[in-house]
Amino acid sequence: MSKNDNSNNEPRLMKGNEALAEAAIRAGIHAYFGYPITPQSEILEYFTREMPKRAGVVVQAESELAAINMVFGGAGAGARVMTSSSSPGISLMQEGLSYIASAELPCLVVNINRGGPGLGTIQPSQSDYWQAVKGGGHGDYHLIVLAPASVQEMADFVFDAFQLAEKYRNPAFILADGALGQMMEKVVLPEEGSLPYHDANWATSGMGKRKERNIITSLFIEPEKMEQVNLHLQEKYKSMQKEVRFETILTEDAEILLVAYGLGARICQKVVELGREKDIKIGLLRPITLYPFPKAEIARLAARVQSVLVVEMNAGQMVEDVSLAVNGQCPVSSTGRMGGMISSPEEVLQKVESIVEKQTLTLE
Amino acid sequence: MENKIPEEYEVVYCKPSTLTDTPLHYCPGCGHGVVHKILMEVVEEMGIQDNTVGVAPVGCSVFAYNYMNVDMQEAAHGRASAVATGVKRVLPDRYVFSYQGDGDLAAIGTAETIHTVNRGENILMIFVNNAIYGMTGGQMAPTTLLGQVTSTSPYGREAAAIGNPLKITELLAQLPGAYYVSRHSIHTSNAIRKLKKAIAKSFEYQKEKKGTCFIEVVSNCPSGWKMTPLETMKWIEEYMFPVYPLGDLKVPKAESKVTTENPN
Numbered sequence: 001m002s003k004n005d006n007s008n009n010e011p012r013l014m015k016g017n018e019a020l021a022e023a024a025i026r027a028g029i030h031a032y033f034g035y036p037i038t039p040q041s042e043i044l045e046y047f048t049r050e051m052p053k054r055a056g057v058v059v060q061a062e063s064e065l066a067a068i069n070m071v072f073g074g075a076g077a078g079a080r081v082m083t084s085s086s087s088p089g090i091s092l093m094q095e096g097l098s099y100i101a102s103a104e105l106p107c108l109v110v111n112i113n114r115g116g117p118g119l120g121t122i123q124p125s126q127s128d129y130w131q132a133v134k135g136g137g138h139g140d141y142h143l144i145v146l147a148p149a150s151v152q153e154m155a156d157f158v159f160d161a162f163q164l165a166e167k168y169r170n171p172a173f174i175l176a177d178g179a180l181g182q183m184m185e186k187v188v189l190p191e192e193g194s195l196p197y198h199d200a201n202w203a204t205s206g207m208g209k210r211k212e213r214n215i216i217t218s219l220f221i222e223p224e225k226m227e228q229v230n231l232h233l234q235e236k237y238k239s240m241q242k243e244v245r246f247e248t249i250l251t252e253d254a255e256i257l258l259v260a261y262g263l264g265a266r267i268c269q270k271v272v273e274l275g276r277e278k279d280i281k282i283g284l285l286r287p288i289t290l291y292p293f294p295k296a297e298i299a300r301l302a303a304r305v306q307s308v309l310v311v312e313m314n315a316g317q318m319v320e321d322v323s324l325a326v327n328g329q330c331p332v333s334s335t336g337r338m339g340g341m342i343s344s345p346e347e348v349l350q351k352v353e354s355i356v357e358k359q360t361l362t363l364e
Numbered sequence: 365m366e367n368k369i370p371e372e373y374e375v376v377y378c379k380p381s382t383l384t385d386t387p388l389h390y391c392p393g394c395g396h397g398v399v400h401k402i403l404m405e406v407v408e409e410m411g412i413q414d415n416t417v418g419v420a421p422v423g424c425s426v427f428a429y430n431y432m433n434v435d436m437q438e439a440a441h442g443r444a445s446a447v448a449t450g451v452k453r454v455l456p457d458r459y460v461f462s463y464q465g466d467g468d469l470a471a472i473g474t475a476e477t478i479h480t481v482n483r484g485e486n487i488l489m490i491f492v493n494n495a496i497y498g499m500t501g502g503q504m505a506p507t508t509l510l511g512q513v514t515s516t517s518p519y520g521r522e523a524a525a526i527g528n529p530l531k532i533t534e535l536l537a538q539l540p541g542a543y544y545v546s547r548h549s550i551h552t553s554n555a556i557r558k559l560k561k562a563i564a565k566s567f568e569y570q571k572e573k574k575g576t577c578f579i580e581v582v583s584n585c586p587s588g589w590k591m592t593p594l595e596t597m598k599w600i601e602e603y604m605f606p607v608y609p610l611g612d613l614k615v616p617k618a619e620s621k622v623t624t625e626n627p628n
Contacts, residue, residue, distance in 0.1 A: 030454050031450070031453055031454050033450065057453045057454060059449065059453060059483075061446070061479075062475055062476070062478075062479035063475060065443070065446075065475075065476075066443070066446040066449075066475065066476050066479065067446075069439065069440065069443035069446035069447050069450065069476070070446050070447070070449050070450035070453070071450060072437075072439070072440075072443075072446075072447050072450060073419070073437065073439075073446065073447035073448060073449060073450020073451040073452075073454075074450035074451065074453065074454045075450075076437040076447070076450070076451065077417065077437075077450065077451045077454050077455050077458075078454075079454035079455075081450070081454065095440055096440060096443070099438075099440050103438070203435075204417050204435035204436060204437045204451070205417065205435060205455055205458065206414055206415040206416060206417055206434075206435055206455070206458045206459075207413060207414045207415075207434065207435055208414055208415070209414075213433055213434055213435050213436065214435045214436075215429045215435075215436050215437075216436070216437040216438060217420075217429065217437070217438040218438065219426060219427075219438060
C-alpha cells in the first residue's frame, strides 16, 4: 500500500481484520504484539507488513501469554499498544488482562470470536460474551467492551476504544467475530493522527525529571489496602456507565423488542424488515457497548413492549443481562445457534411469529 | 533519612542513593539484599537512575520495587521478560532489566525466557538461583539439586521422578540472541565484586544495543534450606557450584577468554 493510500479517506473495500489493523495504525499505536490464530491472523499479518514502513513496533510473540504481557509492559511504559486474538488465545490472555485492569493501564485487546468451547471451530460465534463483559480473569474487574457490527465499525471502534481506555486508564476490548473479521465491506478509514495522546505521567518510562519513581503494580498485600484499591476500581466502573452506547431501530411503536449485538444485530435488522412486512410491530435494540451495558434503555423499552427476544450466536449469555434489566416487566426469551452456526433471518422470524402467536392466544 | 556524620569522620561505606530507605523484607542472610544493593550501586555509579526501568517478578523479590529507586513495573509469575520486552520495544533508549528467581524464570516462565533471549531483546536479565521456591515456603524448584530435601521433595529430589536440575543458563548461552551470559555468586566479597562488574558490563552492552545480557547469580535461602547464613555459604560452595559452576558462559569475541574460576 502506497503512502497516499494510507492517508486518503476515500471509501474502499476491506476485510474487517485489515480495516481494524489499518485503523489502529492511524490511531497512532506505538506497538502491536500478537500471535497467529484463525480467524484473525490477518491482523498480525497486516501489522508485520505495515509497521516497519510506518515507524511502529510489531512483535510476533511466542504465545498469547507473552503477547498480553508485552502489552502490559508497553502500556506500563506509557505507550499506545494493543493485541488481538481469537477465543482460545483470548483465554490465555486472561491472566494478563486481570493484571492490566488492576494496574489500571490503557490498552486495546481484540477478540475475533470463534466457536468454542475448547479448540472449537474457526467459524464466527458470540460464545465469549460472558468472558468479555464479566471480567474474564480472576478478581473483580471490568473491561470496556465495544461490539462492532460492520467493517466500518471495526475501524471506527479502534479510535473509540483507545479514547475510552485512556480516559479511564482501563483496558478496552473489541468483541467481534470471525465473520466480521473475514468479510469485506465498504469502509471509510479514520484520519491518521486524529487521536491525541494522553498524558501518561504515571508511566514507568524512566524517572527523567521526576523526583519520585513510578511503580506499576497490582500487588497490595495488606487487605485494607487491597479493599481500597477495589473500592476505587468499582467507583471507576460506576463512572464509566455514562459511556453506554446503543442503537435502536423502530423501537418506539414496537410490541416485540429484539436485543442483539454485533453480527447478530445485522441479522436482526433483516428480521425487523421481514417482520414489519408482515405487520408485526417489531424493533431492535443493539448494544454497542456490552460493558457498560444499556440497562436503562432496555428497562425503559421493556415497560412498553409485550415481549423481548434476545438473539445471540451462543447458548444465551447476554439474555441474562437483558433479563436483569427487564426485571420482570415482560417475558424475555432467547434464540440463537452455537458452535459457529448462524441463525438465518427467517429462523429468527419464525421464533418471533411463535411469540406473537402465543401472546395472541394468551390475550384471547 | 538524614545521617549526621561528625566532621572529623568521612563516609567510607553507605548504601547507594538508588536504594530506598524501606527496610528489606528478606530473611536475614538472604542473597537478594546483596544483589539489590550492587545492582543499584551500578545504576548510581553509571548515572542512569533517570532512564532505567526495572521489572520485578513474582517470588521472593516481588517487592523489589519497594527497594530499587528507579521506575519499576511488576510482572505476572514468569512473565517478567515479556513485560521487559514490551517496555524496551516502546522505549528503546532506556536501560531495562528484569530481576527473576528460579521458579519464575526457569519453570513457569521458561518459554518467555527462551524466546526473549532468542529475539536478542536488548535488556539485562538477572536470574537469582537459590534452588528453591522461597516465597511460598521452600518447595522444589527447577534448579533444586538431586537429593535436595524441600517441602515438596521430602525424600530428596529424584531424577527419575522429576528430572535433573535445569541448567537454563547453559541452555540460553547456545542462542545467538544471547550476547553476554555469565554465572556469578554472592558467597564471598570477591565474588560480589565480580558480579558487580558483570552487571556494569551488561548495561554498557545494552547501551551499545548488543543483545540480551543474562547473569545468573547462585544464591542462598537460609529459611528454605533450614541453615544459618554461614552454613548456606558453605553449602553453595560444596553442592551448588559442582552443578552451577561460576564463570562466563558466553562473552563477546574481542574479550573472549575462558574465565571459569575456582569457586573457592
